[in-house]
Amino acid sequence: MQLADIMIHVNETLPAAERGSLEDQLREVEGVIAPRFSEDKPHLLLVSYDAEVADTARLLGQVEAGGYTAQLVGM
Numbered sequence: 001m002q003l004a005d006i007m008i009h010v011n012e013t014l015p016a017a018e019r020g021s022l023e024d025q026l027r028e029v030e031g032v033i034a035p036r037f038s039e040d041k042p043h044l045l046l047v048s049y050d051a052e053v054a055d056t057a058r059l060l061g062q063v064e065a066g067g068y069t070a071q072l073v074g075m
Helices: 016-027 054-067
Strands: 003-010 032-037 044-050 070-073
Touching: 003 054, 016 032, 016 054, 032 070, 044 054, 054 070
Parallel strands: none
Antiparallel strands: 003 044, 003 070, 032 044
C-alpha cells in the first residue's frame, strides 16, 4: 500500500449534506481511504488514497461525474 493525499478544489458552494454525499461517493472508489472537506475552507476536498489502486485522474473524474467543476490543487 502506498498512501497518498490529493487536494481537489470544488468550484461550487455545496451545502453540508451535499458535501457529505460527495464524500460518501468517493468512499465507494476502490483505493480511497478518507475523503473529507475542510471545515475552514469548504471548497477544498482532501482525499487520502492508496496510490497503487487509485489515481488522481480517477478521483477528479469521480467529482466531475457528480456534475461539479473541480481542479487538482498542488500540495
